[in-house]
Amino acid sequence: MQTDTRTLPLAGVRVLDLSRILAGPWSGMVLGDLGAEVIKVEHPDRGDDTRDWGVRVGDTETAYFNSVNRNKRSVTLDLQTPEGQRIAQDLAKTCDVVIQNFRFGGAEKLGLGYETLSRENPRLIYCSISGYDRTGPEASRPGYDLVVQGEAGLMAMNGEAGQPPLKFGIAAVDLFTGMYSAQAMLAALFERERTGRGRHIEMALFDCGLMITAYYGLEALLQGEDPPRYGNAHPSIVPYGVFDAADGPLVITVGNNSQYERFCRDVIERPDLADDERFKTNIQRAHNRAELLPELTRELRSRPRALLLERLARAGIPCGEVAGLREALLSERASAAGLVTTQPHPRTESGTVPVLAPPWRFDGERMPVRRAPPQLGEGTRDVLQSVLGMSDAAIGALKDKGVI
Template sequence: MNPLPLAGVRVLDLSRVLAGPLCAQALGDLGAEVIKVEHPSRGDDTRDWGVRVGDTETTYYNSANRNKRSVTLDLQTAEGQGLARELAAKCDVVLQNFKHGGVEKMHLAYEDIRALRPDIVYCSISGYDRYGQEAARPGYDLMVQGEAGLMAINGDADQPPLKFGVAAVDMFTGMYAAQAILAALFDRQRSGRGRHVEMALFDCGLMISAYYGLEALLKQEDPPRFGNAHPAIVPYGVFDAQDGPLIVAVGNNTQYERFCREVIERPDLAEDARFKTNLGRAQHRHELQPQLREALRAFPRRLLLDRMNAAGIPCGEVLGVLEALQSPRARAGGLVAELPHPVAGRTQVLAPPYRLDGERPPVRHAPPLLGEATREILAELLGVDDARFARLKADKVT
């Protein structure tokens, strides 16, 4: 495989939990060397979330920390802060999501690091706008899903507000942050100038509202909730066959006619003037949907899927998470990587979700054991000798 695009870029990941670590993981997947700084005794909070893997990792931690090396430093000590600043001076990117004011107290803020390395690309992730009245509020995915209106558009109309199954705001924030960092690195090649990238969970949560948000602004009211159905396309959603659920995604009027005639054997629904156009079907969804559901329940799922595939109608199965991860599609794509683990024997992680020049980037480093690279990195980058390292350990700095 050709060298990865970010080979030679070094990232200091001072972040914890999900948004920041996901951002750093994305950079690591693209070839950056990522040094994750963690507390010596407890590490990242997520080392205690989810299901235990080995002695220091969990499924939650492993989902956001592949392709990294772990260094332990107590950033509440002056010496730990000094070592972090020295590491930052050797890096191209610094990423942090400390609570408001915390990074300044540790002298690890953007201005502190820029004084050591003027071309640093520095990313701060917070819950809310760092220039607004809520700058000091801690931000959590669940809170922002509620405050950004996301719970109000999720789920069925007769349900109470519902959060997404995964921490969608954290995940989008991490990806937006990685995108902005890449843009800053690109600009640095041209201008030689560093940048301070600032991200807020609430800002990114609001972006996720997408077309629902614009509809709310246009109509000056909340859009209705459609659950697994589509707000503008009919039929489009999850339906029950005789023996289980399946996805039907009829995208245009020609597909709808074939669906009625060749799949569910209801030509009368194709001929009904109310349903001939998608606009008509959306307008009369309450008359059409019950008939479609009844027709689909008359057939086995496999037969329906075969008929829709033959007719060129988008469709799919509804799988459990385990089924999806173990599916032939996931195996053929190499989307789950298995790596050796010194305690558990083997550990599984998800692979990067893209290909470069036809190849999926490798998982170069399994999610690290707590502090496994501390000695190596401090010696390699900062020249810390054995005697000093022993003293740092004795003083619980590392």
């Protein structure tokens, strides 16, 4: 579905997305969601690797691919050919932003490195995403989310005490790297308004993975050892986490001492736990959690979830059910917010495909899904004609040679 982009924040910005898999495409999708025109370059035969990952959608897409490629056009180019490289270079001349996550040195071998492209387009914002510091001894190492989750200490802080290291349920390092990259590109676009010149942004998965250890990371440095793992509980706040009611799990977040007192008196009807000196303050509750939590667990398990949620809400304590993933996506809350959309698709049985909507609202309006995630190469002819002015004959010759 196409929408007029002229009123969107990044209207008029053109992005050449040479990246694949997750971190790079996620950052490109962020720019596309905000109104940029994003041209995604893919191999003519196989496309982005994620077109072959997970649940199939139509002939060329998957749920994995679709999750990071809405609001883009797909242009197929064989970048191993001189013709494909020249077309990519010509496209870059017309673009404000280039995103790439080739292996170290790969973009330069293809004639698509920053130095080459910025000579022709000094205003170009060029974002390189790699696994590790591009100036360090591991610059050539490939970067994978799961590897970095291990190396950055994220697995060590995740999961239950006494259990093996545990990865996040999603590729958290890739996704955060994509968001950090988008932030950097937006900052560079803003700066360009003052200076008239572009920037070379260098992002590394390991750097971003280490950053998202956040307070856990600082506590490890201050304490001289890894903090304990608490699973669904909070390392510093008690009670705060997932608890079982008589008929299912719920989340309870008691954030301060007055909430704790109301929790004890009005929710579980145990004023003695509010008056107990061992539990008066949060620091004391965290220190004495081994004595407190069994009492709370017993009380919560004796009551139905609906009753607890009603009492918690009345007491002003943040709480909620633990929903299944599909249940959350189909919830009235998600529907009312317009977070799950249905987009036309010519190659599915229903003629549609579900696509998540961007999270941002500007002046009360959610950023639109202007384009469903693209079929492989759906925009090749249109982009080459409208952006580079190629003729039908020239495009046909490229197709015959396998360049597109």
